[in-house]
Amino acid sequence: MRYRKIVPCVLIVGFLAGCSSFMENEPKSVDVVTVDTVPPDDDAADSRRDAADFRKASADQAAVNDLLPAVDKIIGDWDGDEGRAFISTKLPAALSTEVNGELLAGAFAAWQKSESGSSPVAVYGGDGKLLFTGTF
Numbered sequence: 001m002r003y004r005k006i007v008p009c010v011l012i013v014g015f016l017a018g019c020s021s022f023m024e025n026e027p028k029s030v031d032v033v034t035v036d037t038v039p040p041d042d043d044a045a046d047s048r049r050d051a052a053d054f055r056k057a058s059a060d061q062a063a064v065n066d067l068l069p070a071v072d073k074i075i076g077d078w079d080g081d082e083g084r085a086f087i088s089t090k091l092p093a094a095l096s097t098e099v100n101g102e103l104l105a106g107a108f109a110a111w112q113k114s115e116s117g118s119s120p121v122a123v124y125g126g127d128g129k130l131l132f133t134g135t136f
Contacts, residue, residue, distance in 0.1 A: 096125030101132025
């Protein structure tokens with residue numbers, strides 16, 4: 001008799017304990033960049049060198065050719081699976097558009113030969129405000 005009362009209670013507790021792990025959502029380790037202004041640059045010389053490499057490698061892309069001289073710095077560590085890239089530009093207000101930000105982000109993805117499309121990238125205009133955010 002005792003088992004008839006205990007067994008259902010144990011089963012219910014076990015079921016509820018096992019289901020709680022399925023109900024909890026783990027946050028993604030890499031989310032879209034949501035920094036509204038250019039983040040601080042810990043290594044300005046390295047960021048400018050990365051920008052120069054990007055400009056040189058992307059010079060043959062007609063869509064961004066007029067935008068490349070404005071790419072000032074590329075901040076961040078984007079080599080790993082969880083990296084992030086912040087592209088700082090000196091684009092004047094007339095060229096600081098979401099479309100141009102998306103073009104530069106696409107050129108960055110091509111430069112990095114990105115296939116995953118899961119690492120966040122953000123492009124900032126000359127005033128330091130966010131133009132475009134996406135993944136590469």
